[in-house]
Amino acid sequence: MEAASVTGGGRTVLxxxxxxxxxxxxxxxxxxxxxxxxLALIVYFFVRLVGQAKPALSHQGxxxxxxxxxxxxxxxxxxxxxLVVGTLITSFLALVIGVPVAVAAAIYTTELCPRxxxxxxxxxxxxxxxxxxxxxxLWGIFFLAPKLRGAEQWLADRLSFVPFVGGGLVxxxxxxxxxxxxxxxxxxxxxxxxxxxxxxVPSDHREAALGLGATRWEMIRxxxxxxxxxxxxxxxxxxxxxxxxxTIAVTILIGDSPKMVEHLFGQSYSLAAVIANEFxxxxxxxxxxxxxxxxxxxxLTLLVNGLARWFVVRAARIDAPPRPEDHARSGPAVLxxxxxxxx
Amino acid sequence: MSGPVGSAxxxxxxxxFSISPSRRRRDRLARGTIGAGTVLALIPLxxxxxxxxxxGLGAWSTDFFTTDPTGSTFFKxxxxxxxxxxxxxxxxxxxxxxxxxxxxxxxxALWLVEYGRDSAFAKTVRFxxxxxxxxxxxxxGLFIYIVLVIGTHSSYAGYKxxxxxxxxxxxxxxRSAEVILLLVPGGLxxxxxxxxxxxWKMIARVVLPTALPGMVTGVLLAVARxxxxxxxxxxTAASTHGTSFNLGGFMNSLPxxxxxxxxxxxxxxxxxxxxxxxxxxxLILALNVIARLIARRSRLT
Amino acid sequence: xxxxxxxxxxxxxxxxxxxxxxxxxxxxxxxxxxxxxQGARGASLAGPARIVPGRAQAAxxxxxxxxxxxxxxxxxxxxxxxxxxxxxxxxxxxxxRVTAIIGPSGCGKSTxxxxxxxxxxxxxGAHAEGRVLLDDTDVYDPAVDVVAVRRAIGMxxxxxxxxxxxxxxxxxxxxxxxxxxxxxxxxAKVEQALRSAGLWDEVxxxxxxxxxxxxxxxxxxxxxxxxxxxxxxVILMDEPCSALDPIATLRIEELIEELKRRVTIVIVTHNMQxxxxxxxxxxxxxxxxxxxxxDTQEIFTKPRDPRTEEYVTGKxx
Numbered sequence: 014m015e016a017a018s019v020t021g022g023g024r025t026v027l028x029x030x031x032x033x034x035x036x037x038x039x040x041x042x043x044x045x046x047x048x049x050x051x052l053a054l055i056v057y058f059f060v061r062l063v064g065q066a067k068p069a070l071s072h073q074g075x076x077x078x079x080x081x082x083x084x085x086x087x088x089x090x091x092x093x094x095x096l097v098v099g100t101l102i103t104s105f106l107a108l109v110i111g112v113p114v115a116v117a118a119a120i121y122t123t124e125l126c127p128r129x130x131x132x133x134x135x136x137x138x139x140x141x142x143x144x145x146x147x148x149x150x151l152w153g154i155f156f157l158a159p160k161l162r163g164a165e166q167w168l169a170d171r172l173s174f175v176p177f178v179g180g181g182l183v184x185x186x187x188x189x190x191x192x193x194x195x196x197x198x199x200x201x202x203x204x205x206x207x208x209x210x211x212x213x214v215p216s217d218h219r220e221a222a223l224g225l226g227a228t229r230w231e232m233i234r235x236x237x238x239x240x241x242x243x244x245x246x247x248x249x250x251x252x253x254x255x256x257x258x259x260t261i262a263v264t265i266l267i268g269d270s271p272k273m274v275e276h277l278f279g280q281s282y283s284l285a286a287v288i289a290n291e292f293x294x295x296x297x298x299x300x301x302x303x304x305x306x307x308x309x310x311x312x313l314t315l316l317v318n319g320l321a322r323w324f325v326v327r328a329a330r331i332d333a334p335p336r337p338e339d340h341a342r343s344g345p346a347v348l349x350x351x352x353x354x355x356x
Numbered sequence: 357m358s359g360p361v362g363s364a365x366x367x368x369x370x371x372x373f374s375i376s377p378s379r380r381r382r383d384r385l386a387r388g389t390i391g392a393g394t395v396l397a398l399i400p401l402x403x404x405x406x407x408x409x410x411x412g413l414g415a416w417s418t419d420f421f422t423t424d425p426t427g428s429t430f431f432k433x434x435x436x437x438x439x440x441x442x443x444x445x446x447x448x449x450x451x452x453x454x455x456x457x458x459x460x461x462x463x464x465a466l467w468l469v470e471y472g473r474d475s476a477f478a479k480t481v482r483f484x485x486x487x488x489x490x491x492x493x494x495x496x497g498l499f500i501y502i503v504l505v506i507g508t509h510s511s512y513a514g515y516k517x518x519x520x521x522x523x524x525x526x527x528x529x530x531r532s533a534e535v536i537l538l539l540v541p542g543g544l545x546x547x548x549x550x551x552x553x554x555x556w557k558m559i560a561r562v563v564l565p566t567a568l569p570g571m572v573t574g575v576l577l578a579v580a581r582x583x584x585x586x587x588x589x590x591x592t593a594a595s596t597h598g599t600s601f602n603l604g605g606f607m608n609s610l611p612x613x614x615x616x617x618x619x620x621x622x623x624x625x626x627x628x629x630x631x632x633x634x635x636x637x638x639l640i641l642a643l644n645v646i647a648r649l650i651a652r653r654s655r656l657t
Numbered sequence: 658x659x660x661x662x663x664x665x666x667x668x669x670x671x672x673x674x675x676x677x678x679x680x681x682x683x684x685x686x687x688x689x690x691x692x693x694x695q696g697a698r699g700a701s702l703a704g705p706a707r708i709v710p711g712r713a714q715a716a717x718x719x720x721x722x723x724x725x726x727x728x729x730x731x732x733x734x735x736x737x738x739x740x741x742x743x744x745x746x747x748x749x750x751x752x753x754r755v756t757a758i759i760g761p762s763g764c765g766k767s768t769x770x771x772x773x774x775x776x777x778x779x780x781x782g783a784h785a786e787g788r789v790l791l792d793d794t795d796v797y798d799p800a801v802d803v804v805a806v807r808r809a810i811g812m813x814x815x816x817x818x819x820x821x822x823x824x825x826x827x828x829x830x831x832x833x834x835x836x837x838x839x840x841x842x843x844x845a846k847v848e849q850a851l852r853s854a855g856l857w858d859e860v861x862x863x864x865x866x867x868x869x870x871x872x873x874x875x876x877x878x879x880x881x882x883x884x885x886x887x888x889x890x891v892i893l894m895d896e897p898c899s900a901l902d903p904i905a906t907l908r909i910e911e912l913i914e915e916l917k918r919r920v921t922i923v924i925v926t927h928n929m930q931x932x933x934x935x936x937x938x939x940x941x942x943x944x945x946x947x948x949x950x951x952d953t954q955e956i957f958t959k960p961r962d963p964r965t966e967e968y969v970t971g972k973x974x
Contacts, residue, residue: 034802040556044467047460048481051530054523055484061502062495117393125390134394141401143640145584146493147611148408148633151618155626156407197400204397228379230386258492260587261611265618285494285587292498292591307498311491318490473781543818547880550776552808552887553835561835565822655821 059311066305069298078305084271084287086295091302093309095273099188099281100313102274103267104256106192111199112249118200119207124233135208142201150265153194158185158266165189165278181276186268188281194262199252206251210244210328211237247324254317258310260285284310408634415631425597425613425628436624439632441599442613446636448601449514449593449609450583453521458575460522461529468530469537470559489527494587496520501591514600514607517593524588525578532574536567539656569654576647580640586611610636722918726792726890727752728773728810733787735768735777742768744945745787750891750938755913755922757936757953759929761973765945766925770893773923774810775803791890808836811884815896817876819868819883826864828879832887846886853919854882855912874905881912885920892916894924898931910935929969933957941965 069091070078081092122134165183172179214237222232238245268280269290284306292303375383419438426437464481472478500520505512540563548558589595589612596606610632617629728750735743743765750756758766771777772785775796788795796806819828829847847864851857856878860871868879877897884892894913898906913922913935926932932939933953940950941962949962960966967973 034554036556037554040559041471044463044471047463048467048472048477050460051464051481051484051488051526055487058495058499061499065502065506114393114397117390118397121390121394125387126394134398137401138397140641140644143580143584143637143644144404145586145611145636145640147584147586147614147618148404148637151614151629151633152404152407154618156403200397200400226375228375228383230383231379233386254490258490258494260492260494261615265615285492288494288498289587289590304498304502307495311495314490314492315487318486322486541818543814543816544820546776546779546814547818547820547883548831548835549779550774550807550812550814551832551835551884552804552806552811554804557835561831562820566820 062304062308062311066301066308069301069305072298072301078302079309082273084282086291086299086302089298091299091305093284093306095271096282096284096287096306097309097313099267099270099274100257100283100285100310102281103188103191103195103263103283104253106189107195107199107256108249108253109196110193111196111252112203114196115200115203115248115252116207116245119204119211120233120237123208123211124237125229138204139201141197146198146259146261147265149194149198150262153190153262153266154186157194158187158190161190161193169276169278177275178277181279183278184268184280186266186280187278188267188274189277191263191266191281191283194266195256195259198259198262199255202255203245203248203252206248206325207241207245210241210248214240241328243324243328247321247326247328250317250321250324254314254321257317258285258314260289264289284313408630408637411627411630412634413631415627416634420628420631421635424599425608436622436628437597439610439613439628439635441597441608442610442632443635444599444601445514445593445595445608446583446610446639448603449518449521449589449607450579452515452518452603453525453582454575454579456519457522457525457529457578461526461578462533462571464526464530465533465537466559468534470555470563485527485530488523489531492587493524493585494590496523497588497591499523500588505592512592512594512606514593514603514605517589517607517609518603520588520592521582521585524585525582528578528581529575532577533567533571536570536574536654536656537563539570540566567656569650570656573647573651573654576643576650580643580647583643584611584636584640586615590615610639722753723920725752725919725921726809727921728891728923729788729790730769730773731788731790733769733772733785733789735765735772735785736783737780738782742945743772743785746947748940748947748950750921750923752921753917753919754937755917755924755935757932757939758923758925758942759927759932759939759968760942760948761968762927763944764942766942767895769942770812770895770923770925773891773893774807774812776807776812778803804836808887809889810891810893811887811889812893812895813877813881813884813897816900817873817880819871819876819879821867821869823868824865825860825868825871825879828868829882829886832883836887847882850882850886853885853916854878855908855915856882872905874901874908877901877905877909878912881909885916889920891921891923894922896925896927899927906931929957941968943968 073081073091078091079093079097081090082094083090083092084095085091118134118138122131122138126134162183162185165187169179169181169183218236218240219232222236227235263283264286267283267286269286270280270282274281287306288303288310292300295303417438421438421443422440423438424441425439464485468478468481472481497520500516500523504510504516504519544562544566545558548562549555553561589609593607593609593612595608595612595616597608600607614629614632614636617625617632620626620629730746730748733743733746733748734741746769758769760766768777773789773796775785777783777785785797787797789797791806791809794801796803796810819825820831823831826847829850830843833841833843833846848857848861851860856875859875860866860879868876871879877900881892881897898909901909910931913924916922917937924932924936936953938950939953939956941948941956941960941964943964949956949960949965951961956965957969960969
């Protein structure tokens with residue numbers, strides 16, 4: 014293909030036909046198109062979704078849709094507020110229960126546990142992510158809910174003076190159980206991110222604290238946790254995003270109450286659940302309203318996830334200035350977070 | 357013990373170097389709480405596994421795996437059938453989804469690492485991949501419904517479910533492939549280029565083979581995730597009872613089968629759901645284990 | 658840095674017999690013993706008696722001498738983004754000679770040789786200006802394909818990096834396969850390249866073993882064989898021995914002696930003794946500029962520029 018002649022000058026050796034540049038060009042072009050495809054896909058998705066949601070939104074107005082407090086397909090009035098409230102309450106419940114446990118597990122595996130237990134423990138927590146959503150729903154409704162019903166009722170009775178929490182009758186699909194199961198579902202992702210962030214704390218920080226005579230807990234409190242604040246918050250928000258978008262487990266466990274959730278141990282509804290339940294048989298404006306609910310869900314998760322990533326990136330940059338070897342490590346961190354929990 | 361300079365007694369010295377009881381208490385308390393939290397994190401797994409095994413194993417039998425669900429919800433358990441079509445359907449749809457998502461995903465990752473790098477366009481692409489990662493799974497189903505069901509005035513089909521699943525897999529494949537490709541040492545690329553290799557050969561003959569085990573791991577994890585998803589399939593592939601090898605028609609799948617069975621009043625059907633759940637979890641766990649084993653063989657991780 | 662190296666005047670004729678032993682002078686780099694007889698130069702910087710260490714690697718199979726091509730740099734400037742790293746270098750590398758580039762860290766030695774085979778532009782944001790002539794053709798000429806440039810101008814890097822997924826045979830053949838030479842007898846070419854690199858005897862019976870299983874010195878010779886397999890005109894070496902032990906370094910320096918009969922060699926080194934041992938001509942760089950170039954003996958014994966003198970006498974570095 015090119016000259017083998019060697020006695021000539023430079024030119025004989027260096028000329029190459031333009032045809033051989035073709036594969037390079039073709040590859041680059043193909044790959045660039047694929048990359049652009051991703052952008053096009055999401056934009057197209059958004060556009061079509063808005064298109065399908067338009068009828069319902071124009072029927073009630075965007076604000077009317079978002080803030081009306083009853084989801085009433087038979088009457089043709091679609092208020093998303095109970096859905097949003099149900100979604101948010103269960104998700105925040107998941108955060109309140111799940112984040113402390115996840116962070117505790119992360120602290121334990123990074124700082125306190127014996128070396129040889131580290132990998133097994135990590136793997137065990139990550140295994141929670143391998144359980145599919147529908148199995149969580151199944152397990153929740155047939156195992157957890159009945160088992161906890163007694164305790165929930167006891168709580169509701171004891172705390173009957175507390176609005177929202179107490180005083181009602183515990184139903185089997187209910188808001189609390191949903192939040193609890195969601196908490197279990199977000200454990201892997203919050204724990205994974207917290208663990209990654211904690212392990213990037215340079216050991217000099219730890220050694221400085223210990224050298225001052227700090228106890229183990231004090232060392233964690235002084236040297237490790239402040240360093241990881243942004244990262245942990247980011248991880249928590251990713252967990253929140255996951256909880257908000259979770260469909261099947263929530264559908265099974267939350268019930269289908271079209272009204273605003275009245276108490277913690279009663280039924281509720283969520284944006285994802287309403288779509289899963291009603292889409293199959295919906296027509297006309299009802300269907301359009303479901304698309305609108307989907308749009309609302311999309312925007313909500315976009316916001317939360319965007320905020321979450323901002324925190325995680327900020328953590329990587331500010332709290333721990335990047336070293337070259339960290340670039341390859343933070344990659345796996347975010348990768349682990351996404352892959353195992355599919356957030 | 358010989359005394360140091362000064363006149364402090366040994367016990368006074370010791371007390372200077374010891375920790376106050378309240379600090380020690382707080383340390384113990386904190387450690388105890390953290391330990392308790394960790395145990396709390398492990399309990400659900402134990403409970404789930406135990407209950408899955410208890411209820412699910414009972415449902416397993418040869419018939420269970422070799423007969424299709426009959427859709428019958430009447431009382432006799434012998435007439436409800438097994439989960440054959442569900443297992444096959446999952447395998448078929450996930451296979452097609454992988455065939456779509458893997459080449460595209462690796463291609464995008466290659467572009468990001470070899471060509472886009474830190475350009476503004478690349479940053480935008482990465483941002484959109486992030487967005488894709490956070491989309492709730494049911495919305496993928498809705499999207500495909502809009503485009504392929506409404507848009508084409510046709511009905512549900514297995515391949516439509518596959519496409520929805522591939523959208524779900526795409527960001528996972530892209531992310532994991534990008535991380536692995538970044539781990540390929542720059543010196544290898546340089547050596548290949550310095551030998552006079554065109555860029556595409558450097559990628560195909562040097563970079564990809566080195567990155568292969570890591571990428572396989574990422575793909576398997578994406579497959580495991582896709583296998584467990586229900587929501588994207590509800591309004592795309594829907595479900596059916598019979599075994600089908602026609603991806604152009606309705607197709608059953610394990611997650612949807614379980615979902616449909618959960619709400620059944622018949623105990624036998626619920627039992628079948630547990631058996632199916634155990635099957636699904638076993639499948640996913642197996643994929644995870646294989647993925648981890650392959651990761652160990654990678655020179656990069 | 659240590660004592661001022663002293664070298665003998667010798668002629669560069671490859672066929673002249675090795676000269677008489679030189680008086681020694683201790684030098685840390687050579688404090689470990691023995692140097693084999695240098696085929697041609699016999700220049701020694703101090704060094705005690707010449708004993709061939711270990712199993713003598715016979716002079717690499719007498720492959721015929723080949724008229725190589727020279728390289729000329731004209732006003733070469735190199736940039737990283739906006740920062741100018743090389744300022745207008747004019748330099749000639751004579752065909753079939755070894756030229757060493759010396760200078761303190763950061764002076765631009767590596768950048769310069771990377772501009773010769775156009776690897777510099779692989780770094781995002783980096784570019785070069787000026788001309789680099791291979792014989793009479795500018796490698797930066799738009800009509801010239803960069804891939805062809807790299808086939809003609811090979812490179813050996815500081816850290817040996819055989820391809821990890823390939824065996825020894827495949828590594829050497831990689832250059833040929835990657836540049837898709839058709840109708841080439843791979844086995845013959847691989848053997849020839851391995852012989853030229855002085856590695857054949859050590860690996861002939863295990864060609865299918867992984868390339869990364871060799872020792873550091875062997876890996877580097879493998880990389881040299883890999884570069885040789887594509888028949889380049891010029892070989893650029895960027896501190897090829899800095900990651901190797903003294904015995905391995907010795908082997909490679911012997912190799913360079915032999916290789917220059919067929920290719921032109923440019924070697925970047927931070928080890929002045931090495932430059933004095935292997936190079937016919939030496940160029941001294943400082944802060945992106947070429948300060949002085951000349952016959953190696955002159956550079957080390959009678960440098961013209963005071964900065965050169967300070968560097969070679971170890972006042973800084």
